[in-house]
Amino acid sequence: MYRYDNYDQTLVSERVEQFRDQVNRRVAGELSEDEFKPLRLMNGLYLQLHAYMLRIAVPYGTLSTVQLRKLAEIARRYDKGYGHFTTRQNLQFNWIRLEDTPDILAALATVEMHAIQTSGNCIRNVTADHFAGVAGDEIEDPRIYCEIIRQWSTFHPEFSFLPRKFKIAVTGSPHDRAAVKVHDIGLRMHRNEAGEIGFEVLVGGGQGRTPVIAKTIRPFLPKRHLLSYLEAILRIYNQLGRRDNLYKSRIKILVDSVGIDRFTQLVEEEWQQIRDGYLDLPVAEIERIRGFFAPPPYRTLDAPVPEYEGALRRDFRFARWVRTNVTPHKRPGYAIVTLSLKPTGGIPGDATDAQMDAVADLADRYGFGEVRVSHEQNLVLPDVAQADLHELWKLLETLELATPNVGLAGDIIACPGLDYCALANARSIPVAQQISKHFSDLTKLLDIGELKIKISGCINACGHHHVGHIGILGVDKHGSEFYQITLGGSADENASIGEIVGPSFGATEVVDAVETIIDTYLHVRADGERFLDTYRRIGIKPFKEKLYAAH
Amino acid sequence: MPLIRATGLVDDPWLSVPEEEPLPEAGAVIVTLARWQANRDQLAARPTPLGLRLKSDQPPSLIAGDIERFDIIALEFPKFTNGRAYSSARLLRERYGFRGELRAVGNVLRDQLAFMRRCGFDSFEIPPQVDAAAWLSSLGGISVVYQPATDERASALTLRHGAPEGQGRGDARAHSRDPVAPTRSTATRVG
Numbered sequence: 001m002y003r004y005d006n007y008d009q010t011l012v013s014e015r016v017e018q019f020r021d022q023v024n025r026r027v028a029g030e031l032s033e034d035e036f037k038p039l040r041l042m043n044g045l046y047l048q049l050h051a052y053m054l055r056i057a058v059p060y061g062t063l064s065t066v067q068l069r070k071l072a073e074i075a076r077r078y079d080k081g082y083g084h085f086t087t088r089q090n091l092q093f094n095w096i097r098l099e100d101t102p103d104i105l106a107a108l109a110t111v112e113m114h115a116i117q118t119s120g121n122c123i124r125n126v127t128a129d130h131f132a133g134v135a136g137d138e139i140e141d142p143r144i145y146c147e148i149i150r151q152w153s154t155f156h157p158e159f160s161f162l163p164r165k166f167k168i169a170v171t172g173s174p175h176d177r178a179a180v181k182v183h184d185i186g187l188r189m190h191r192n193e194a195g196e197i198g199f200e201v202l203v204g205g206g207q208g209r210t211p212v213i214a215k216t217i218r219p220f221l222p223k224r225h226l227l228s229y230l231e232a233i234l235r236i237y238n239q240l241g242r243r244d245n246l247y248k249s250r251i252k253i254l255v256d257s258v259g260i261d262r263f264t265q266l267v268e269e270e271w272q273q274i275r276d277g278y279l280d281l282p283v284a285e286i287e288r289i290r291g292f293f294a295p296p297p298y299r300t301l302d303a304p305v306p307e308y309e310g311a312l313r314r315d316f317r318f319a320r321w322v323r324t325n326v327t328p329h330k331r332p333g334y335a336i337v338t339l340s341l342k343p344t345g346g347i348p349g350d351a352t353d354a355q356m357d358a359v360a361d362l363a364d365r366y367g368f369g370e371v372r373v374s375h376e377q378n379l380v381l382p383d384v385a386q387a388d389l390h391e392l393w394k395l396l397e398t399l400e401l402a403t404p405n406v407g408l409a410g411d412i413i414a415c416p417g418l419d420y421c422a423l424a425n426a427r428s429i430p431v432a433q434q435i436s437k438h439f440s441d442l443t444k445l446l447d448i449g450e451l452k453i454k455i456s457g458c459i460n461a462c463g464h465h466h467v468g469h470i471g472i473l474g475v476d477k478h479g480s481e482f483y484q485i486t487l488g489g490s491a492d493e494n495a496s497i498g499e500i501v502g503p504s505f506g507a508t509e510v511v512d513a514v515e516t517i518i519d520t521y522l523h524v525r526a527d528g529e530r531f532l533d534t535y536r537r538i539g540i541k542p543f544k545e546k547l548y549a550a551h
Numbered sequence: 552m553p554l555i556r557a558t559g560l561v562d563d564p565w566l567s568v569p570e571e572e573p574l575p576e577a578g579a580v581i582v583t584l585a586r587w588q589a590n591r592d593q594l595a596a597r598p599t600p601l602g603l604r605l606k607s608d609q610p611p612s613l614i615a616g617d618i619e620r621f622d623i624i625a626l627e628f629p630k631f632t633n634g635r636a637y638s639s640a641r642l643l644r645e646r647y648g649f650r651g652e653l654r655a656v657g658n659v660l661r662d663q664l665a666f667m668r669r670c671g672f673d674s675f676e677i678p679p680q681v682d683a684a685a686w687l688s689s690l691g692g693i694s695v696v697y698q699p700a701t702d703e704r705a706s707a708l709t710l711r712h713g714a715p716e717g718q719g720r721g722d723a724r725a726h727s728r729d730p731v732a733p734t735r736s737t738a739t740r741v742g
Contacts, residue, residue: 007707011695018692022662038631039662121632151697151707157669158641158700161634227698238638239610273646278699284712 001062001370002147002292004112011154012109015116019043020102027099042160044118045101048420052096055118056108060128060146060170061089061373065360068371070111072356078104083356085341085349087413087464088167089127089373090118094420116154121162123153123234127169129177130374133293134382136330139189140197141293142172145226148281148289152227159234163241163249166234167206170199179375179491181205181214182467184251185233192220199226203233203263204255207461211497212252215260217267223286225271228279232271236263296368296383301333303386311390318393320442321404326389335386339379339396340403340411344440345433348414349377358399366392376452377413378406409439409451409518413464417457417474418481424457426474426481431455431510438511439518448518450530454489467491469532470517471498472510483510487517487543488535499540502548513547520546552676553683554654557668557690560683565602565623567656581625584609587617595620604656607635611642611649618647626672628657637670644671644701661686665693671701 004012019039026036033047040046044055056071063071071091075083078100079093086092096104108114117124126146133141149168153159159166170187171178180186186202199221205214221229237251240258255263312319327336339359342348351359363371363381366388372380379401384392396402405411412435415421417428432455439445454468465471471486483505486498505513518531520543525534535543554563567581568574574582581602587594594601602623603614614621624643626636636655643649654674655667664675668690677686696704 005707005711007695007710011693011697011707014693014695018689038660042662121634154697155666155693156698157666158637159634160666161632161637161663235638239635243633243635282708282712285708288711 001064002059002143002289008112008151009109012112012114012116015043015114016102016105016109019105023098023102038120041120042117042122043101043105044115045096045098046119047422048094049418049422050420051094052098052101053420054093054096054101054104054115055086056091056093056113056115057118057125058089058091058113058373059150060126060132060143061130061375062128062132062143063371063373064111065363065369065371067111067113068356068360068363070107070113072353072360074104074107075353075356081354082350082352084347084416085351085373085377085379087375087377087415087462088118088125089130089375090125091373092416094416119165120160121164121166122160123149123156123162123166123168126150126153127167127178127183127375129171129173130372130376130380131177131327131336131382132172132372133295134329134331134334134336135173135175135177136328137175138173138330139191140172141290142170142178142187142189143293144286144290145187145189145199145223146170147292148226148285149230152230152279156234159238162234162238163243164246164251166237166251168230174493176491176493176495177374179464179467179495181493181495182207182211182464182491183214185230186214187226190220196222198222201229201233203267204252204260205495206250206252207464207466208250209247209459209461210250210252211461211466212256213495213497214252215255217260217264224281224283225275226281228275228277229267229271231279232267232274235270236266240266295331296370298331298334298383299385301331301385301387303332305333305386308386308389315390317404318390320446321393321402322389323446324404324408325402325406329383331383333386335384335389337381337384337389337392338374338406339381339401340406341378341401342405342411342436343400343403344405344410345437346400347429348412348432351379355399355401358395359401362392362395376411378411404442405445407450407452408445409448409453410436410445412436412453412455413468414455415457415462417455417463421457421462423460424474425459425476426457426483426507428455428457428463428472428474431472431474431483431507434511435514438515448522448531450532451518452490453514464491465489466497467495468498469535470514472514475504477504481507483507485510485513485517485547487540488532490532501540501544516546517543552656553679553681554674555677555683555687556674557687559687561674567602567604567625579622581623584613587614591617602652605636605639607633607639611639611647615647618643618649621649621651623652623654624649625654625656625676628655628659631658631660631663633658637666640667640670640672641701661689665690669696669700669702669704 022039046053084092128142168185169178169180169183172189182205188200201218202214203217367383412432414428414432418424452469454464455472456463456465457474467489473484489498579600600622604625656676
């Protein structure tokens with residue numbers, strides 16, 4: 001993975017001291033909260049309902065075990081012994097004292113981490129496929145380009161006060177696990193007819209109040225033009241994006257209002273002015289960064305692996321876990337393991353300091369010292385030999401990290417909601433917990449099959465409800481928590497926005513509603529048909545009829 | 552309003568004349584875009600230096616052909632969160648070749664000076680009664696830059712690959728002049 005050189009380290013260390021000075025000015029009363037706010041928001045520090053929350057960047061979701069142990073140490077020392085992995089592949093600490101933040105950032109800087117641009121109207125942490133580098137269908141490792149974008153966007157002097165926050169995601173595989181179509185800019189690597197690898201550039205996707213699927217602005221962009229093209233898009237957005245209304249300031253609204261053709265023309269004209277200039281990516285820099293993402297020293301393994309195959313036959317519970325939580329690896333004899341941070345009745349995405357330490361140990365023992373954070377709020381061990389899977393699984397069980405529910409109804413994405421967040425209208429976590437408990441029967445879960453349930457506590461959609469197969473949105477109705485349900489959303493290469501099923505449900509009715517939806521599906525599905533396939537075949541009407549039949 | 556440059560507090564020789572106020576007969580004045588558009592010839596004929604003030608929604612393309620008429624252009628930040636003028640500044644310097652003084656006016660915050668300077672601003676209107684020295688110290692907080700900008704500071708990328716001097720785009724940054732000095736945009740940078 002990427003390692004800092006002197007330039008990277010100097011920048012991050014100087015940033016710590018700069019922020020220390022700003023915090024000191026705040027603590028000494030030289031700065032009011034109003035004056036301090038823009039400064040802390042440049043550094044991922046939010047004032048939530050009960051305490052400060054610090055959001056730490058995990059660039060493109062890749063962590064070393066050294067970094068993960070440092071996060072565990074911070075959780076232990078400065079928080080209440082846990083952290084929360086987010087849909088932006090970041091980590092949030094929810095119980096931070098302002099006075100401690102400079103020391104926390106200094107501790108992070110010792111392991112090449114920071115909280116830069118994890119908040120504010122700037123280019124946020126660039127996200128990527130959490131299976132980058134190991135997925136069988138990958139064309140090229142997207143993290144090379146994520147790191148290039150991370151550096152270019154860090155303290156970008158022109159784009160630090162955009163109309164609104166700006167999110168970029170990159171996938172290097174045809175199967176999109178990075179949800180690029182619901183990002184401000186999505187980059188999809190592919191080969192053109194000449195066999196060269198470049199990017200399809202998509203723009204104007206997003207969730208929030210106005211969910212939109214991104215549109216293609218350029219079908220093929222050669223790699224060397226990556227930064228000049230991004231700069232052209234950002235410059236047009238910075239100049240023309242609305243600033244009068246918070247809810248109309250994302251790039252998707254601009255693209256919609258001028259039209260994709262006109263927007264494309266504006267960007268292309270701007271790009272013609274700056275292309276082939278100082279933003280041209282030198283091959284030497286691409287290769288320097290590629291070197292950091294070179295494959296680890298894999299052993300040449302024979303597949304199939306007899307002890308693994310044997311364990312699959314002998315141990316039904318192991319086989320069940322493999323079926324959901326293990327993904328084929330590009331190398332024979334290796335596997336990708338997803339550690340579910342969704343124990344039955346648990347809080348999606350939370351991990352304790354002990355779990356973080358233990359995962360780091362396992363990643364060292366059974367991998368090459370690397371851990372991934374997925375936007376679906378799970379952790380991933382990317383390089384496990386199949387021969388080690390059974391042993392690893394037994395250890396994960398003792399850590400409560402082996403719930404066999406990845407991709408199933410128990411693998412719920414949820415934002416922190418009204419338990420923590422000052423913006424929320426309703427709680428998300430208890431709803432996730434109730435659904436998780438209700439669908440805790442593993443046989444039933446497997447029978448239901450692939451189902452993505454996503455819960456947001458407000459219209460900002462941090463829980464990605466618009467792209468959930470079943471989406472749940474918390475709304476406030478005369479001071480009570482209600483939940484609106486959408487069906488048929490998806491964030492992959494066939495992305496779609498969920499459709500609202502009808503009037504919202506009270507907090508005590510949500511689980512029943514989800515059950516009714518699932519029962520309806522089970523009743524009408526064709527052989528081997530996933531929930532989303534069935535929904536796309538039969539539409540919303542049958543679900544609506546069942547849900548509101550009694551009313 | 553007090554005015555600072557990288558060197559410290561400076562006197563402001565310019566008079567900024569709002570839309571509705573009459574223009575003094577002589578002296579260095581900064582006029583609004585509307586006044587310039589309505590009275591171009593008259594303003595151009597004045598013997599004294601002329602400046603222009605652009606609101607954040609008035610892009611530099613509106614005055615692309617008139618750049619050389621102005622000795623100073625003041626760009627407004629109506630709120631510190633409105634970052635349009637950063638783009639305007641870069642376009643004025645890099646695309647339209649503006650070499651005069653580029654001044655940040657409006658809601659200018661201490662912790663934004665470094666970004667402004669990187670985009671080509673060289674003077675800043677600051678609130679009364681602030682410590683100008685402390686404000687200027689925030690210009691030096693971060694010594695590494697990751698991307699090329701108007702100030703021609705060498706980016707980490709350029710420094711890593713040690714581009715030799717005078718061999719094409721980007722390498723000017725490895726041997727930059729005073730980063731505060733207004734720089735002439737050249738063909739090498741607009742490609």
